[in-house]
Amino acid sequence: MSVFCFSLKDIDLAEVGDFGIHVKMLAAPINPSDINMIQGTYPILPDLPAVGGNEGVGQVVKTGRSVTSLKTGDLVIPADAGLGTWRTEAVFAEETLLKMPPDIPLVCAATLSVNPCTAYRMLSDFEILKPGDSVIQNAANSGVGQAVIQIAAAKGIKTINVVRDRPNVLELMHRLKSLGADHVITEDMLRKLETKDLFKKIPKPVLALNGVGGKSATELLRHLQHKGTMVTYGGMSKQPVTVPVSALIFKDVKLCGFWMTQWKRDHSWNKEKVKDMITDLCNLIRMGQLTSPACQEVPLADYQAALEASMKPYVSAKQILLM
Ligand SMILES: NC(=O)c1ccc[n+]([C@@H]2O[C@H](COP(=O)([O-])OP(=O)(O)OC[C@H]3O[C@@H](n4cnc5c(N)ncnc54)[C@H](OP(=O)(O)O)[C@@H]3O)[C@@H](O)[C@H]2O)c1
Structure with missing residues (x-):
């Protein structure tokens, strides 16, 4: 399948219910693994039709009554691959999200989890x-x-x-x-x-x-x-x-x-180890020792151009979709 089978579509938003979290996506990169997934050459292949994107950052709009770890306004990143981050909003399950500290720059947060x-x-x-x-x-x-x-x-x-x-x-x-x-x-x-x-x-x-x-x-x-x-x-x-x-x-x-x-899946029982890694990386960002990769920020509407640019050699800049 070519990456050009992609299109922007309106899809129904699920109910938040007791356990859901309504997230407004803010930014998401295009990584080689996202392209491999679309091409069908990645070990994770979602059922079609699917929303692309495995990484990104969003903000919590509303939480279900039984959600304990997140609240409205929190910044969140995916806990695992396969979330489908190239979208403006979605309702996700609590365990699929990790909380990001609010002081981490947007593009750093969007590109941290991979x-x-x-x-x-x-x-x-x-x-x-x-x-x-x-x-x-x-x-x-x-x-x-x-x-x-x-x-x-x-x-x-x-x-x-x-x-x-x-x-x-x-x-x-x-x-x-x-x-x-x-x-x-x-x-x-x-x-x-x-x-x-x-x-x-x-x-x-x-x-x-x-x-x-x-x-x-x-x-x-x-x-x-x-x-x-x-x-x-x-x-x-x-x-x-x-x-x-x-x-x-x-x-x-x-x-x-x-x-x-695989590492994240193997350590899904050990939330502290995952948290420690994110904390260490956020501390490096705060100290100015870790910056986001060189990137080009592109509005979601221009996703076709961004997908094409992401596959060009010698570009040295990651495409970041801004929602
Ligand atoms: N195993 C994991 O958990 C894991 C996690 C993250 C990423 N990855 C993999 O790591 C790789 C890099 O990911 P990324 O997000 O860091 O990539 P990226 O920022 O998009 O950069 C792509 C890199 O690949 C180089 N490249 C492209 N085509 C090439 C070719 N034909 N021969 C040699 N080098 C080539 C580019 O060099 P030029 O500037 O010279 O084109 C650039 O250095 C990908 O394969 C990705 O799937 C794996």
């Missing part, structure tokens, strides 16, 4: 990273990549950030460095021998974060420390990860995958 949470978990759950350790990542200009740079910088962890070459690559390098990136290099530079000099200045990375796959992932592995871990969280090149046998035998690298949705 990419920064993914970056946070990948930097916390796979290797014990100390200040001074280094992490290498590809797609460093992606929403996940920008969050990795900032969260790592806040922890004193060095980042080596790989991006695809483009005409304005120096501008992009400068932008990522202003977020706290220690090194930004292109995929071509990573393949060259001179890159070895880089690792005379900083330790070889103990963790590699792969959002691309294909040759890009193989290159990350080449620079990984002995017994280091590569976490694959995305496959933007649509190419499989090829692992040299030597990396497994002589370097004993560990290869893992990560899916934020």
